[in-house]
Amino acid sequence: MFLQQMINGLMLGSAYSLIAIGYTLIFGVLSLLHFAHGEVFMMGAFFGLYLVLLFKVNVYVALFGSMVITAILGILVERVAVRPISKEFHLAPLLSTVGVTIILQDAATKIFGGEQVGFPETIKIVNYPIGNVTVTSVQMLILATSLFLMLVLHLFVNRTRLGTAMRAAAESGRTASLLGVNINGVVILTFGVASALAGAAGVLVGLAFNAISPFMGVEMALKSFAIMLLGGLGNITGAMVGGLILGIVEVLSVAYLASSYRDAFAFGVMVMILIFRPSGLFGAKLHGD
Amino acid sequence: MLKVSNLYAAYGEILALKGVSLEVREGETVTLIGSNGAGKSTLLKTISGVMRPRGGDIVFDGHHLNRMKPHEIVRQGIVQVQEGRAILKRLTVLENLEMGGYLRPRDTEYREDLQRIFERFPILDQRKQQLAGSLSGGEQQMLAIARGLMAKPRLIMMDEPSLGLAPLIVSEIFRIIAEMKKEGRTILLVEQNARKALQVSDRGYVIVTGNIILEDSCEALLGNSEVQEAYLGGRKA
Numbered sequence: 001m002f003l004q005q006m007i008n009g010l011m012l013g014s015a016y017s018l019i020a021i022g023y024t025l026i027f028g029v030l031s032l033l034h035f036a037h038g039e040v041f042m043m044g045a046f047f048g049l050y051l052v053l054l055f056k057v058n059v060y061v062a063l064f065g066s067m068v069i070t071a072i073l074g075i076l077v078e079r080v081a082v083r084p085i086s087k088e089f090h091l092a093p094l095l096s097t098v099g100v101t102i103i104l105q106d107a108a109t110k111i112f113g114g115e116q117v118g119f120p121e122t123i124k125i126v127n128y129p130i131g132n133v134t135v136t137s138v139q140m141l142i143l144a145t146s147l148f149l150m151l152v153l154h155l156f157v158n159r160t161r162l163g164t165a166m167r168a169a170a171e172s173g174r175t176a177s178l179l180g181v182n183i184n185g186v187v188i189l190t191f192g193v194a195s196a197l198a199g200a201a202g203v204l205v206g207l208a209f210n211a212i213s214p215f216m217g218v219e220m221a222l223k224s225f226a227i228m229l230l231g232g233l234g235n236i237t238g239a240m241v242g243g244l245i246l247g248i249v250e251v252l253s254v255a256y257l258a259s260s261y262r263d264a265f266a267f268g269v270m271v272m273i274l275i276f277r278p279s280g281l282f283g284a285k286l287h288g289d
Numbered sequence: 290m291l292k293v294s295n296l297y298a299a300y301g302e303i304l305a306l307k308g309v310s311l312e313v314r315e316g317e318t319v320t321l322i323g324s325n326g327a328g329k330s331t332l333l334k335t336i337s338g339v340m341r342p343r344g345g346d347i348v349f350d351g352h353h354l355n356r357m358k359p360h361e362i363v364r365q366g367i368v369q370v371q372e373g374r375a376i377l378k379r380l381t382v383l384e385n386l387e388m389g390g391y392l393r394p395r396d397t398e399y400r401e402d403l404q405r406i407f408e409r410f411p412i413l414d415q416r417k418q419q420l421a422g423s424l425s426g427g428e429q430q431m432l433a434i435a436r437g438l439m440a441k442p443r444l445i446m447m448d449e450p451s452l453g454l455a456p457l458i459v460s461e462i463f464r465i466i467a468e469m470k471k472e473g474r475t476i477l478l479v480e481q482n483a484r485k486a487l488q489v490s491d492r493g494y495v496i497v498t499g500n501i502i503l504e505d506s507c508e509a510l511l512g513n514s515e516v517q518e519a520y521l522g523g524r525k526a
Binding site for chain 1: 363
């Protein structure tokens with residue numbers, strides 16, 4: 001039973017992680033809280049759903065297609081709502097992304113309707129009993145996909161020249177540009193990657209809970225934001241681990257405590273951690289740039 | 290090679306450069322001396338594209354740099370070693386050096402340059418896997434210079450490389466600059482430590498409140514009584 005819950009928690013948490021990583025990437029490079037990131041996630045779920053409904057593609061194609069479309073959506077958001085806004089007023093770009101949140105929610109309601117919808121039986125649900133634990137094929141897909149994406153991202157950020165440039169730009173845009181990095185290019189890349197991860201999470205969450213709606217991004221965005229704080233601002237590993245912790249705490253509190261308090265427990269644990277480690281679990285040990 | 294003519298730059302409404310003209314020829318080490326706030330750093334920032342000029346012209350090998358972004362100027366072959374070192378603390382020493390060579394192909398020449406850097410700065414070789422933030426101030430300055438060299442620049446601009454370092458390290462930094470000069474590199478140096486800077490350079494400019502007031506060979510400037518009075522701590526006994 002406990003092991004079963006841990007697996008459920010990991011599954012939910014890995015979806016949180018994907019979104020929180022996107023938040024973290026964008027915050028790292030632009031010091032911007034991208035409010036509309038949750039809506040990009042929501043759009044990703046719808047894109048995946050409609051790829052399946054309209055083109056009868058399988059779930060892998062839907063996942064990949066949704067990532068591509070959300071990447072483009074994210075880059076558009078940056079181009080239209082972030083880049084033209086003066087950075088001299090710190091709140092201006094933030095408010096602009098709040099505006100995008102509303103626009104995307106309204107657009108989704110208009111286009112897709114305000115009802116909760118779910119994926120048709122696209123992948124056959126098979127139960128794999130492992131010992132006395134049961135894992136469904138959907139759960140396997142979610143866990144495998146998230147872990148795979150996180151691994152790829154980790155290798156990209158830490159092992160490639162472009163990834164190193166991204167980290168350099170996150171630490172100091174000016175220094176990176178004086179070393180030859182095109183900062184605008186890095187920003188576009190960051191929005192693209194972050195949004196693609198959110199799109200993937202949208203499809204995965206849509207598959208897991210069959211509850212796709214224009215408002216599914218709101219709660220997700222809030223939680224992922226909290227996860228970013230929990231992991232340590234701008235820290236990718238922190239966002240990964242933070243997401244998993246939140247997912248597990250949430251599922252365990254539903255299983256063993258009262259389900260109506262699941263968010264209270266989840267956020268309670270986060271507040272506790274932040275009281276003892278204000279810079280987050282993996283918060284920067286170096287201060288003062 | 291680099292020709293700056295009648296350059297103006299400003300912070301908001303306050304003019305920091307008021308028609309500065311300066312030239313650096315290939316293979317030359319040129320130093321710019323002046324007191325705090327005279328416009329030394331502003332000039333370097335304007336050349337490297339961090340600040341937009343309000344007027345005048347910057348020409349490097351026939352290309353106008355005025356409207357270029359910093360990364361495009363790096364592509365032209367100009368690298369700035371920033372004031373305060375500006376190393377990337379959350380990256381390793383090796384990653385900092387790799388970022389220095391960001392625009393270069395990873396070919397044999399690149400690997401040889403990296404090897405040469407490690408021979409010249411053995412401390413960076415020993416610490417290459419450490420986070421750059423864990424280095425001491427002097428080591429960070431060496432890393433900043435080494436990172437600049439990794440770009441294989443045709444002109445390297447150094448902004449106050451000796452600032453805030455212990456006297457022994459300062460001498461070490463100037464020894465490195467002298468070595469770079471001997472290799473035939475083209476250097477534009479900005480320094481508060483006027484005496485040492487003039488000793489390693491060919492020519493010097495004196496800048497006062499955004500105007501170049503004097504230009505001469507370094508021997509002449511070192512012998513100039515006004516320069517001695519204002520920047521070299523009075524006449525030597």
